[in-house]
Amino acid sequence: xxxTTADTTGTAPALGQPNxxxxxxxxxxxxxxxxxxxxxxxxxxxxxxxxxxxxxFMNWNAYYPDERGFTGFDNFARVVTxxxxxxxxxxxxxxxxxxxxxxxxxxxxxxxxxxxKFVGRGAVRTLMITPxxxxxxxxxxxxKHALYNPEYGLFNGLLKAVFGADAPQPDWxxxxxxxxxxxxxxxxxxxxxxxxxxxxxxxxxxxxxxxxRIDGASSWQIFTNMTLPxxxxxxxxxxxxxxxxxxxxxxxxxxxxxxxxxTANLPYFIYxxxxxxxxxxxxxxxxxxxxxxxxxxxxxxxxxxxxxxxEEQR
Amino acid sequence: xxxxxxxxxxxxxxxxxxxSGTVPGSGPTQEYTHAxxxxxxxxxxLLAWVIGLLFALPVLWMILTSFHKETDAAKNPPDLFAPLxxxxxxxxxxxxxxxxxxxxxxxxxxxxxxxxxxxxxxAYALSIRPVKKxxxxxxxxxxxxxxxIVAGILPLYLFAQKVHLLDNIWxxxxxxxxxxxxxxxxxxxxxxxxxxxxxxxxxxxxxxxxTRTLRSIVAPVVMPGIAAAALICFIFSWNELLLAxxxxxxxxxxxxxxxxxxxxxxxxxxxxxxxxxFVVSIPVLxxxxxAQDKLVQGLxxxxxx
Numbered sequence: 001x002x003x004t005t006a007d008t009t010g011t012a013p014a015l016g017q018p019n020x021x022x023x024x025x026x027x028x029x030x031x032x033x034x035x036x037x038x039x040x041x042x043x044x045x046x047x048x049x050x051x052x053x054x055x056x057f058m059n060w061n062a063y064y065p066d067e068r069g070f071t072g073f074d075n076f077a078r079v080v081t082x083x084x085x086x087x088x089x090x091x092x093x094x095x096x097x098x099x100x101x102x103x104x105x106x107x108x109x110x111x112x113x114x115x116x117k118f119v120g121r122g123a124v125r126t127l128m129i130t131p132x133x134x135x136x137x138x139x140x141x142x143x144k145h146a147l148y149n150p151e152y153g154l155f156n157g158l159l160k161a162v163f164g165a166d167a168p169q170p171d172w173x174x175x176x177x178x179x180x181x182x183x184x185x186x187x188x189x190x191x192x193x194x195x196x197x198x199x200x201x202x203x204x205x206x207x208x209x210x211x212x213r214i215d216g217a218s219s220w221q222i223f224t225n226m227t228l229p230x231x232x233x234x235x236x237x238x239x240x241x242x243x244x245x246x247x248x249x250x251x252x253x254x255x256x257x258x259x260x261x262x263t264a265n266l267p268y269f270i271y272x273x274x275x276x277x278x279x280x281x282x283x284x285x286x287x288x289x290x291x292x293x294x295x296x297x298x299x300x301x302x303x304x305x306x307x308x309x310x311e312e313q314r
Numbered sequence: 315x316x317x318x319x320x321x322x323x324x325x326x327x328x329x330x331x332x333x334s335g336t337v338p339g340s341g342p343t344q345e346y347t348h349a350x351x352x353x354x355x356x357x358x359x360l361l362a363w364v365i366g367l368l369f370a371l372p373v374l375w376m377i378l379t380s381f382h383k384e385t386d387a388a389k390n391p392p393d394l395f396a397p398l399x400x401x402x403x404x405x406x407x408x409x410x411x412x413x414x415x416x417x418x419x420x421x422x423x424x425x426x427x428x429x430x431x432x433x434x435x436x437a438y439a440l441s442i443r444p445v446k447k448x449x450x451x452x453x454x455x456x457x458x459x460x461x462x463i464v465a466g467i468l469p470l471y472l473f474a475q476k477v478h479l480l481d482n483i484w485x486x487x488x489x490x491x492x493x494x495x496x497x498x499x500x501x502x503x504x505x506x507x508x509x510x511x512x513x514x515x516x517x518x519x520x521x522x523x524x525t526r527t528l529r530s531i532v533a534p535v536v537m538p539g540i541a542a543a544a545l546i547c548f549i550f551s552w553n554e555l556l557l558a559x560x561x562x563x564x565x566x567x568x569x570x571x572x573x574x575x576x577x578x579x580x581x582x583x584x585x586x587x588x589x590x591x592f593v594v595s596i597p598v599l600x601x602x603x604x605a606q607d608k609l610v611q612g613l614x615x616x617x618x619x
Binding site for chain 1: 366373375387389391435436443449455457458460471472553555559560595603618
C-alpha cells in the first residue's frame with residue numbers, strides 16, 4: 001500500500017510531461033476523424049463566399065477587363081438603386097413567403113388527415129410524397145408544358161372537357177406568371193411540410209390526449225391547446241427549412257418563365273448578371289445581399305433545430 | 315363552441331367543468347382529428363384519398379402522356395384512352411440522353427461515396443468519442459448548408475476557369491460532396507448516437523483497433539442510417555441544376571441540364587418531354603420510395619425522427 005502511494009507520488013512529476021502530451025495526442029486522436037470533413041467543408045464553402053465578398057467591392061466586368069479594380073461600396077449602391085435588383089428582392093420575398101405559407105397550411109391539413117387510421121393510409125402517404133420525388137427541372141417542365149400550356153395543357157383540357165367547346169382557355173403563365181411559379185412550387189413543397197408535420201403529430205404523447213378526451217375536451221380544444229403547441233417546433237422547423245430551400249430556387253424560375261414577365265428572383269438575377277452580363281462585381285454584391293437575408297432566416301432555423309436537438313439529448 | 319377558455323388552464327380544470335356540456339353537444343363537425351361517428355370518419359378518409367390522388371395526378375398525367383403519340387398528347391380536350399405508343403421514349407432516346415445520364419450517375423454515385431467516406435468518421439468524432447465543443451462543430455456544418463449556392467458560384471466558376479476544370483465532371487463531384495456533407499454528418503450522427511457505448515468500451519478493453527471497432531460494432535447498428543443518408547445525398551445530387559448549368563457544358567453536362575435544353579425545337583413535343591421528365595425522375599422516385607421512412611429524417615437533417 002505504502003509503496004504504491006510512494007510510487008505514484010514519486011512518478012507524478014515525471015509523468016506530468018508525457019501525461020500532458022498523451023492528453024494532447026488523445027485530443028488529436030479524437031479530432032483526427034473529424035478533420036478531413038471539416039477542412040473540406042471550410043475550403044469548399046467558406047472560401048468561395050469570402051471571394052464573393054472581396055469581388056463585391058470590385059469593379060469587375062469580364063467584357064471590360066482593363067477597368068478591373070476596387071470601387072468600395074459602388075456595387076452595393078447599384079444593387080440598392082437598380083430597379084431590376086429591387087424587383088428581384090421583392091419577387092424573392094413574395095415567392096418564398098407565399099410558397100412557404102401555402103404549403104405549410106396545406107401540409108398541416110393533410111398531415112392531420114393522415115394522422116388517422118384508415119384503409120389505404122400508407123398508399124395515400126405514398127401518393128402524397130410523389131411530387132417531391134420528381135426532379136425539380138422535370139417538375140417545372142411538366143407544369144409549364146403538360147399543365148399550363150394554353151393549347152394542349154391539362155388545365156385547359158379539363159376546362160374544355162367540363163364546360164364544352166367554348167370554355168375559357170386562359171394562358172396561365174402569361175396571365176399570372178408569379179402565381180404559376182408559386183403553384184408549381186407549392187405542389188412540390190407541400191409533401192415536404194406534410195412529412196415533417198406528420199412526424200411531429202405522431203410523436204405526440206397519445207395518453208395525455210386520451211386523458212384530455214376522457215375529461216371531456218373537444219377535438220377542437222385538443223387541437224388548439226395540445227396539438228398546436230406540441231407542433232409549434234415542427235411548424236417552425238418545416239417553415240424555416242422550406243424557406244431556406246425556396247429562397248434559393250432557381251430551377252422553376254429558369255424553366256417556367258426564364259426570369260421573364262417580372263419573375264426573376266435573386267438567384268436567377270445573380271445567374272443572369274454574372275453568366276450573361278458578366279458583371280462580376282454587381283453579381284457578387286447581390287450574392288452578399290442574399291446571404292444577409294439568409295442569415296436572418298438561418299439564425300432562426302438554427303435556433304429551432306437546436307431546441308429540438310436539446311430535447312432529444314435529454 | 316366557446317373559445318373563451320384560457321389556454322393555460324384548459325388542460326384539466328375547464329375540460330372537467332365542461333364535461334357535461336361538451337360531450338353530448340359535440341357533433342361530427344367538431345371532430346377534427348379523431349372522428350368517432352363512422353360517417354364522418356369515412357368522409358375524412360375519402361377526402362384524404364381525393365387529396366392524395368390530386369397531388370399525384372400531374373405525375374400520373376405525365377406518365378400517361380409519355381405513352382401517347384404526339385398528336386394524341388396535343389389533343390384538347392385530352393383523350394385519356396388514346397392508343398399507347400413508345401414514340402415519346404423513342405424520340406427521347408434518339409436525342410442522345412446517355413452521356414448526360416451517365417454524367418448524372420457518375421456525379422451522384424461518386425459524390426455520395428465521397429460524402430459517406432468523409433461524413434462517417436466525422437459523425438463518429440461528434441457522437442461516440444466526441445471532441446470538445448462538438449455541438450458547435452455540428453452546428454457549423456448545418457450553417458454551411460444554409461449558405462445559398464449562388465453566393466459562392468462566381469468564385470467557383472472563376473477558379474474552375476483558371477485551373478481548367480470547367481466542363482469537368484470531377485469539379486461537380488467535389489461541389490456536390492461539399493453540398494451534401496452537412497446533411498450526411500447530421501444524419502449519421504443521429505444514428506451513431508444510438509450505438510451502445512458500453513459495447514464499444516468492451517471492445518477497446520479487449521484491445522480492438524479503431525477500424526475494427528468501427529467495422530464490427532458501429533457499422534451494423536448504423537447501416538440503415540448510412541443507407542438513408544446515401545439515398546438522400548443521391549437525390550440532392552441528381553436533382554441539382556444551378557451548379558451543373560453554370561459549370562458544365564457539352565462534355566460533363568448532367569441530366570437536368572440536358573432537360574433544360576430539350577425543349578428548343580418547334581412542333582409537337584409533349585410526349586417526348588413527358589417521357590424525358592419521367593425517365594430522368596425514375597432514379598429519384600426509386601430512391602425516395604426506398605427511403606420513405608427515413609425521408610423525414612434526411613430532409614430535416616436529422617432533427618426530426
